[in-house]
Amino acid sequence: MTRPTVDIRPTTQPPLPPSRPLTHFFTRPQVIALAAVLLVNWILFPGFFTITWQDGRFFGSLIDVLNRGAPVAILAIGMTMVIATKGVDLSVGAVMAISGAVAAVMVSSGYPAWIAVLAALGTGLICGLWNGILVTVLEIQPIIATLVLMVAGRGLAQLVTEGYIVTFSDPVLIFIGTGSFLGFPMPVVIAAVMMIAATLIVRRTALGLLIEAVGVNRSAARFAGLSAGALLLIVYTFAGLCAAISGLIVAGDIRGADANNAGLWLELDAILAVVIGGTSLMGGRFSIPMAVLGAMIIQAMNTGILISGFSPQFNLVVKSAVIIVILVMQSPLSAQLFRRRTPPGASK
Amino acid sequence: MSEPAARPVLEARGIVKIFGQHRALDTVDFTANAGEVHALLGENGAGKSTLIKILTGAYQPDGGELLLDGQPISLRDPLHGQGYGIGTVYQEVNLLPNRSVAENLFLGRQPTRFGLVDRKKIDAQARELLSRYGLDIDVRAELSEYSVAVQQIVAIARAVELSGKVLVLDEPTASLDRNEVQRLFEVVRGLKANGLAIIFITHFLDQVFDLADRVTILRNGRKVASQALDTLNTTDVVRMMLGKDVAFEHHPTALAGATRGQVRVAFKGLNRKGLLPFDLTVHEGEVVGVAGLLGSGRTEVARLMFGVDGSDGGQILVDGQPVTIRNPAQAVAAGFGFCPEDRKIDGIFGDLSVRENIIIALQAKLGWFKALNREDQVELAGRYAEALDIRAANHDMPVKLLSGGNQQKVILARWLAIDPTFLILDEPTRGIDVGAHAEIVRTINRLREEGLALFVISSELDEVVAYSNRVVVMRDREMVAELDGDAIAPDAIVQAIAGTPQEARS
Numbered sequence A: 001m002t003r004p005t006v007d008i009r010p011t012t013q014p015p016l017p018p019s020r021p022l023t024h025f026f027t028r029p030q031v032i033a034l035a036a037v038l039l040v041n042w043i044l045f046p047g048f049f050t051i052t053w054q055d056g057r058f059f060g061s062l063i064d065v066l067n068r069g070a071p072v073a074i075l076a077i078g079m080t081m082v083i084a085t086k087g088v089d090l091s092v093g094a095v096m097a098i099s100g101a102v103a104a105v106m107v108s109s110g111y112p113a114w115i116a117v118l119a120a121l122g123t124g125l126i127c128g129l130w131n132g133i134l135v136t137v138l139e140i141q142p143i144i145a146t147l148v149l150m151v152a153g154r155g156l157a158q159l160v161t162e163g164y165i166v167t168f169s170d171p172v173l174i175f176i177g178t179g180s181f182l183g184f185p186m187p188v189v190i191a192a193v194m195m196i197a198a199t200l201i202v203r204r205t206a207l208g209l210l211i212e213a214v215g216v217n218r219s220a221a222r223f224a225g226l227s228a229g230a231l232l233l234i235v236y237t238f239a240g241l242c243a244a245i246s247g248l249i250v251a252g253d254i255r256g257a258d259a260n261n262a263g264l265w266l267e268l269d270a271i272l273a274v275v276i277g278g279t280s281l282m283g284g285r286f287s288i289p290m291a292v293l294g295a296m297i298i299q300a301m302n303t304g305i306l307i308s309g310f311s312p313q314f315n316l317v318v319k320s321a322v323i324i325v326i327l328v329m330q331s332p333l334s335a336q337l338f339r340r341r342t343p344p345g346a347s348k
Numbered sequence B: 001m002s003e004p005a006a007r008p009v010l011e012a013r014g015i016v017k018i019f020g021q022h023r024a025l026d027t028v029d030f031t032a033n034a035g036e037v038h039a040l041l042g043e044n045g046a047g048k049s050t051l052i053k054i055l056t057g058a059y060q061p062d063g064g065e066l067l068l069d070g071q072p073i074s075l076r077d078p079l080h081g082q083g084y085g086i087g088t089v090y091q092e093v094n095l096l097p098n099r100s101v102a103e104n105l106f107l108g109r110q111p112t113r114f115g116l117v118d119r120k121k122i123d124a125q126a127r128e129l130l131s132r133y134g135l136d137i138d139v140r141a142e143l144s145e146y147s148v149a150v151q152q153i154v155a156i157a158r159a160v161e162l163s164g165k166v167l168v169l170d171e172p173t174a175s176l177d178r179n180e181v182q183r184l185f186e187v188v189r190g191l192k193a194n195g196l197a198i199i200f201i202t203h204f205l206d207q208v209f210d211l212a213d214r215v216t217i218l219r220n221g222r223k224v225a226s227q228a229l230d231t232l233n234t235t236d237v238v239r240m241m242l243g244k245d246v247a248f249e250h251h252p253t254a255l256a257g258a259t260r261g262q263v264r265v266a267f268k269g270l271n272r273k274g275l276l277p278f279d280l281t282v283h284e285g286e287v288v289g290v291a292g293l294l295g296s297g298r299t300e301v302a303r304l305m306f307g308v309d310g311s312d313g314g315q316i317l318v319d320g321q322p323v324t325i326r327n328p329a330q331a332v333a334a335g336f337g338f339c340p341e342d343r344k345i346d347g348i349f350g351d352l353s354v355r356e357n358i359i360i361a362l363q364a365k366l367g368w369f370k371a372l373n374r375e376d377q378v379e380l381a382g383r384y385a386e387a388l389d390i391r392a393a394n395h396d397m398p399v400k401l402l403s404g405g406n407q408q409k410v411i412l413a414r415w416l417a418i419d420p421t422f423l424i425l426d427e428p429t430r431g432i433d434v435g436a437h438a439e440i441v442r443t444i445n446r447l448r449e450e451g452l453a454l455f456v457i458s459s460e461l462d463e464v465v466a467y468s469n470r471v472v473v474m475r476d477r478e479m480v481a482e483l484d485g486d487a488i489a490p491d492a493i494v495q496a497i498a499g500t501p502q503e504a505r506s
Helices: A022-026 A029-044 A061-084 A092-108 A113-136 A142-161 A171-178 A186-204 A207-216 A218-223 A228-254 A266-276 A288-308 A312-330 A332-341 B048-056 B078-083 B101-106 B119-131 B148-162 B178-193 B205-211 B234-242 B298-305 B328-333 B343-347 B354-366 B374-387 B404-416 B434-449 B461-467 B490-498
Strands: A051-054 A057-060 B008-019 B022-033 B036-042 B063-068 B071-073 B086-089 B166-170 B197-201 B214-219 B222-228 B263-272 B275-283 B286-292 B313-318 B321-323 B336-339 B422-426 B453-457 B470-475 B478-484
Touching (some): A029 A288, A029 A312, A061 A186, A061 A207, A061 A228, A092 A113, A092 A142, A092 A266, A113 A142, A113 A171, A113 A228, A171 A186, A171 A228, A186 A207, A186 A228, A207 A218, A266 A288, A266 A312, B008 B048, B022 B048, B022 B197, B022 B214, B036 B048, B036 B205, B036 B234, B048 B166, B086 B148, B101 B148, B148 B166, B148 B178, B178 B197, B214 B234, B263 B298, B275 B453, B286 B461, B286 B490, B328 B336, B328 B354, B336 B404, B343 B404, B354 B404, B374 B404, B404 B434, B434 B453, B434 B461, B461 B490, B470 B490, B478 B490
Parallel strands (some): B022 B222, B086 B166, B166 B197
Antiparallel strands (some): A051 A057, B008 B063, B214 B222, B263 B313, B313 B321
16 A cells, blocks of 8 residues: 555564566566567567578568667667666767767778777767766766767767768678678677676676665765766766767668768667666666667567558657556556555454 | 543554554554643654554554544545644654745645735734744745744644644654754643644653653554653653663763773864864774764864865874875775764665665775675675664665664664774764664774774763763864863763863863
8 A cells, every 4th residue: 555664674684585586587567568569560560570591690570670779779788877877878879970970981081990990989988988077077967968969979970071971881890780690680799798798797896786876875875985976987988888889880780970860869769778677767776688678679669660561650659658658567656556456464 | 541631632543554564553552632742752663653654644554543533534645634633743844945934834725815825914924823833033034044943833833723633743853952942842832732632753752751741652563551751750761662671871981091092093183164173083992972062063073084075184194194085985995984964865875775785885995896795795784784783674675664773773884894993973873763872872882892993973962971981072163172081971061062161172
């Protein structure tokens, strides 16, 4: 009926062992939502789950979902940590455009591909660092601090490309966007590696806990001796790096850098993916894999609408409907309703 | 239970409230009589706040019934309760600080003229209303311009106007000074004489004896006793609350000097804008108590020591070696720990688990890459939870679900986990029930015996006297006196605070 509150204090305190059965994973709203979306896709398009092996790589709609969802998934990895600190990064879409532009311009002016890639990643790091400095040193609210680069970033990208769509035929960049490794498209491989690496780094080191602590209560974090500033710098810089990687993938995919449209509005998809993944915009507890799952839910919907032949405009309506459903499932209200159905123990 | 003369206004019979597996209230009876102040006492977690929430309609009971003037009622929410005449005033004033006093009094039921708020009428009515409470203030001024005591009285006036049968005062005196408390009590006595039933919750036993007629004591969700106060003394009440004989051990103050060891930390000429330079040394196995009124600079000294505020000059030596402390991280690296005054804002990580809250400072000290693994965390949390008797269902539950006393112990455990050299405690017992209070005083004594250097700020003189080897007295942002050994006594401290001639600062 009501939430448990301050007065819970039984006399014994056995530390409960962590019990996370697999059923727990499959009953999460995100997993159910993804399954539902995939099911609808399958009904609309019976060949949806068919995967074929051709020219040394997998093909199929499912692979397509993974491939198309990869850039947002990578953005979401960085965004998860930013949001966990109670921040947000609106600039990632623009950073994608900048880094793509840098890579494209460099290869087309004759630099070797590896230098272009490094330069693009370095650009992402600098952009992220810039956001981090605005947030930590100047103490500007994250939404405003990153709005600066969101707006200015596209201008910067256009300056880099001098207003043109810079195309290239460099095999390395194209491989990043369209190649395959062990049968899987490169974007999927990169996103998977990023997800696993980032999860391991934050969970095997203390970074994850410290980030959560800063997000839950920044003042208490300061009193506990945490260097919140350094953590925030790292988190925003990492978000910039993630954006640069996504930017490279998108540029490689279309074999060119489009300063106006590369990564356009993807920051919102990334934020959405994080929220669908259960990380609260109020900061604190976060999960990188669940955010990636969130990105996949979004992409599965996009793909479903595309293959079903509905007009793409319809996409936005369906997307928002599904999001509302997921958010309602996550809300305290539905948690309460769910709890109410379980008997509240011996009552008079 | 009630005497023949008393007329019950609000009655609770056999109230049961269950949270999950836990019975927060188990068949509790409670009666508030007209024209009577009824104190509700209990340790944190005894069920006081749950009972109050049920009486005011914030919670619905899982069993039992509520009767108002003999008629059974069922309350949906506090607003519904208000409609029945049950009003509540909380510790933190629940009004709008940026609106005028008059607006606050009449918010939601403003007298109107031609559909517009009639400001003149509001102001006149507000003045008239407050004069009945002995307040003659400018009702057009913003509420936040007045002291907490005045705000408290405004809140009471509003609650009584809206309700008028039962008034619940939930720790109204927590942030008031002595004179303000007396002023508030006069108001309450006046209301009592008018036949209101008043339920009074506080942690201050002397205030209970000062104001209340009857007392109901809860322990672990059950009613222990409900009787008239003139039949009881403090020891009886404390015993019933705790179920064991825990009073403060006012141990002899002769321990000064005898047990202390080397100089652990020395502050030389430390200062900051608005705080005069001070010198202070704290030895191993020594508690330096700090006494002084609010605003005397007590907390500022602690913040300066811990690097929360940067210093404008001065030197800090730890074990004879100079250290730089410009932020809390450097203080923690130097082995300092700090339990801040405001637990909720500066202390606990509400959404993180008890275990994480205990290990967080050690983890911050170890750095990002030396992560404590789960076994270490469980072991550490278990050890300190046991040492400090932290009562939590398990250590993976969010710390915000614990009672205030247990949260304070979690923060203490956090600092003990870093094996500190010097511990600063700012009002460690504020807002904590008697049981946890006594435990924390005992813990401070134990830590001193174990050789820790402590700097403890407290407003409660008895407490300061109970654990301090030395007492530093602060007045007007300056350390004005230092009492040592036999000189430590509440009277001497009061004199020093008041500024009667005393030995000068050494």
